[in-house]
Amino acid sequence: MEASGSGGKGQGPEVSLTYYRLEEVAKCNSSKEIWLVIHGRVYDTNRILNEHPGGEEVLLEQAGADANESFEDVGHSSDAREMLKQYYIGDIHPSDLKPEGGSKDSSKENSCKSCWFYCIFSIIGVVLLGFLYRYYMWESKFSRGDLAEV
Numbered sequence: 001m002e003a004s005g006s007g008g009k010g011q012g013p014e015v016s017l018t019y020y021r022l023e024e025v026a027k028c029n030s031s032k033e034i035w036l037v038i039h040g041r042v043y044d045t046n047r048i049l050n051e052h053p054g055g056e057e058v059l060l061e062q063a064g065a066d067a068n069e070s071f072e073d074v075g076h077s078s079d080a081r082e083m084l085k086q087y088y089i090g091d092i093h094p095s096d097l098k099p100e101g102g103s104k105d106s107s108k109e110n111s112c113k114s115c116w117f118y119c120i121f122s123i124i125g126v127v128l129l130g131f132l133y134r135y136y137m138w139e140s141k142f143s144r145g146d147l148a149e150v
């Protein structure tokens with residue numbers, strides 16, 4: 001497939017971007033054409049296939065897909081990140097971009113929810129303890145008063 005990018009060129013006089021739709025990238029998933037998406041950028045990794053230190057299998061597995069997670073999971077060195085530039089062919093079209101770290105946000109939301117949960121429970125606990133304390137004081141006062149009367 002020609003690296004044309006049906007989405008067209010990016011705007012702006014200085015930066016000229018080629019945008020690719022996810023479906024275009026998905027088509028490049030054979031041993032002849034291996035395109036990967038990493039951090040919203042498209043890489044043609046054909047030339048690295050035989051030289052990739054992690055082997056060609058891993059690249060073939062990710063071909064045509066968003067390889068962001070697997071690329072990061074391996075913990076590639078800064079040299080490897082620098083190498084990415086050689087294979088860069090364009091960006092994913094903005095309308096196909098998924099927000100990165102979406103799962104992080106939802107975990108943040110969850111942790112916030114549990115924070116509220118603990119907060120409310122602590123307040124209820126303090127109020128209950130207050131009532132118990134008052135009850136205890138009132139009862140001991142009452143029994144002391146009783147004793148005084150006798």
Ligand code: HEM
Pocket residue numbers: 036043045048052053054055058059062067070071074075076077078079080081083084087
């Ligand atoms: C264009 C994209 C990629 C480039 C330029 C690249 C480059 C490299 C380089 C230079 C290394 C040597 C170790 C280092 O310097 O970090 C490496 C190792 C490795 N890569 Fe990639 N890589 C790419 C994509 C991927 C992808 C998508 C995967 C998917 C899982 C992957 C999996 C691995 C593995 C498993 C190793 C071996 C790690 C080890 O033995 O410690 N790589 N890669």
